[in-house]
Amino acid sequence: MRSLPFRLSALALVCGQVCAADLVVGSVNPMSGVMADMGNELMWGARAAFEAVNAQGGVNGNRLVLLAKDGGYRPAEAAAVVKNLIEQDKPIALIAIAGTSINEEILNQKLLNHAQIPHVGPLSGGAVLRRPINPYLYNVRASYRAEASRLVKQALTMGATKIAMFYQNDDFGLDGLNSVEAELKKHNMKVIATGSYETGADDVRAAVSTIAKAGPDAVIMFSADKTAAAFMRGMRQHNSTANFYAASLVNHRILIQQAGLNNVQNLVISQVVPSPNNLSKPIVKEYRDALKRHIPEAKPSYFGLESYIAAKVLIEGLKRAGPSPTRQSLQKALDGIGRYNAGGFELTFGPNDREGSEFVDIAIVGADGEFRQ
Structure with missing residues (x-):
């Protein structure tokens, strides 16, 4: 797998590799293939936070180095890369390793416990990451149950009376299904x-046929980008007029590319952090300023803001x-944070x-392909 070391300090560059004086923070995410946009956005957000603190002299004099490795999006393969990195x-x-099944595999192999290493901000709202509490796992985003509740409420507000569910048949999708049913x-x-x-499958024709025949006026999707796009395209081909609702892991730009704006x-x-365009939030302005200054090629995004917030939590722990x-000592410091205000994000x-945040908002794709709140 590719190793992408984001060397964040002049000291690291002089050494040619990571120096002993630097604090290395590791992450494993899809950095190539169809999920690469998400992986890159996550790393850009964390990197921007580290670059910003390094520009101010680091954390207690220590500079932070983000070491990102490409783990793809398959649990066993990604967990193996995590183990090797540790x-x-x-x-x-x-920081910010994405995927419910991947993080579950990391927990099942007890990689965090054996190494006694904190993981801050996994990109998953899965129940398996919350109960029972793992002493080394620090969630930043709200749970999938909270997302499902917000999506159901939005659908009902918009007049839905017949709600169907399209989901990935794994812990992520089943968590969504159970939460929607409960709500x-x-x-x-x-x-x-x-x-x-099934995870990794491309054919959603059976799901389209079953749901289209039921005639829903709303469909809630706990799905990956490629399958969500195929599903929406298929539903419209079946002349369905249902409104679509999706959990936060989808990338609307990829959906537009693969399914068409129409x-x-x-x-x-559903979104688990504020809009990256909402400049009334101090954390958003801080994130955008750091991105512009240190990673000008990157565009502000929800995933980037989420990992930026996770990095802020980690930095706070390192300060303490x-x-x-x-x-x-980092684990003890993170446990002692209590209530933390990350620029208007509690x-x-x-x-x-280890819940971190309960914040859930919604964003709607407009006629221009951009979000309207």
């Missing part, structure tokens, strides 16, 4: 039809861990609280 590169922490039950409603696909327009997507932090952490 053992060979000796990072003090991990609808509060309103004495049920999902009228479901359609699923099919994606008015798509509602002292001038010679270890994984153990998070909480403690030994028995």
Whole structure:
């Protein structure tokens, strides 16, 4: 797998490799293939935060180095890359690794526990990352249950009476399905039809046929980009007029490329951080300024802002861990953060609280392909 070391300091560049005086933070994400946009946006966000703090002299005099490796998007392969990164590169922490199944595999192999290494801001709202609490895992984003609740409420507000569910048949998708069903039950409603696909599969025709026949006026999708695009395109080919709602892991630009703007327009997507265009939020302005100054080729994005916030949490923990932090002192410092205000974005952490944030908003794809709130 490709290794993409973002060397964030002049010292690291002079050494040619990571210097002993630098604090290495590792991440493994898809940096190539159809998911590369998400992986790059995540790394740009974290990198911007590290670059900004390094420009001010680092954290307690320590400079931060982001070491990003391409792990693809398959659990076993990505976990193997994580294991290798931990053992060979000796990072003090991990940050923003994406995927419920990938993070579950990391937990199942006890990679965090064996290495006693904190992982801040996994890109997943999965229940498996929340209960039981793992002492080394610090969630930043809201849970999929919170996202599902917000999507159902939005659909009902827009007049939906017949809601169907399209989902990926793994922990991510099943978490979404169970959460949607639980939310609808509060309103004495049920999902009228479901359609699923296996992780990594491309063929969604059976799901399209089943859901289209049920005649929903809304479909909630817990799906990857490629399959969500194929599903929406297929539903329109079946003359469905249903409105589409999606969980936050989809990239609307990829959906437009693969399904066409006509099919994606008015798509509602739940978002777990504020809009990267909402300059009334101090964290957004800070993120955009850091991106412009340190990574001018990168565009502001939801994924980038999310990893920037995760990096802020990690930086706060490192500040509290002292001038010679270890994984153990960092874990203790993160547990002691309590309530943390990241520029208008509230998070909480403690030994028995790893939820991070409960923030969920929505964004709607407009006629120009951009978001309107």
